[in-house]
Amino acid sequence: MKCCMDIKTLQRLIQAQNLYVLQDTTAVVGDAALFHREDHRGYTTNLAEAHLFTLKEANLCHFERKTDKPHRLGDLIVLSGLSVDVGVLGGSQAQNSRDFESIRFVDNDDEPERPGPR
Template identity: 35%
Template sequence: MSQLFYLRDSRTNVGSTCLFWAKDGCGYTSDLDKAHVYTLEEAQRQFNSRHTDVPLCKELVDQLATVRVDNQYLPLNGAKVGCDLYVISFKDNWDGNDVYWLSQFGFSDVNYKDATIFSYQAALDIQSLKPSIKTEIFAKAEIDAIARRTFQAANINERKMITAAGIRKPKRKRHRQTTGKTRGNCPHCGAITWGFNPYEAYTCAEADAENRGFNLYDNCKEVKLAKQMSKAKIEGEAA
């Protein structure tokens, strides 16, 4: 297996399609032919430094690539006079930016390779059968010029495309969950208190009130007595 990789930006997709680092680090692209190709060492180094840049084996990605068409680049003039071959797209129906095409048996398919090819008259006849469905006719040659190879997130196989391809997953630091509170000492009795405001010295009563959401005790003695009673109750139930 070839040890060449694409680097996927795992933070987001465009519809179902993955984004990859473009050639020479010039942003991101969904077009595999414009994606930068990394060696094993380069891919591992980038993966180690930023865990969201996930290397995927180029050979395996290429095998599962689908050809799609970005609606942003569709020709404005639609059908072009003088062409022999035409395809039909569904208007206002996209996967991310990618167009759906009329395929065999009247199904819509986002993979352009599955689009049915018509003569111009046959395309007009198809349109007339279901005028309620919004479609548009395009010259196949013009669509061929803007079609691109893409890869979908659902086709990712982490074991085959990452670990079996030689990439080691970097160890992620475990972050201890926190309540967001800051430890302090009660200015009255010196007992340890916790509060969300790191710049305030919470009294026992203030810390208890913030924890409950309402005031229940007026001073440290009442809070301490309530804790002792609660502890005694728990110990009694356990016994």
């Protein structure tokens, strides 16, 4: 199981145009969206553990189950780091007014990730 990604891997994923994740819009964990886990083994709030789909695969899944919403992985990483505030996705009325903190990714392994400005 993947627990962390280095900055080079994140940069490649951000730039990838055809990598998607599926959000299960029927539930949230706290303020985090749920995504299909790698190899369809349940759900996760961690994008590093989410199953990666092509656009065609994601659209087929969405067609079969309308509550599974495709999102381009690179867009979510840029917005949120490795978890996604469901309010940013517009999935929960209770979360729509919430501000979210963006995470700044750093190259230096000694420097921790820090919340960005609000």
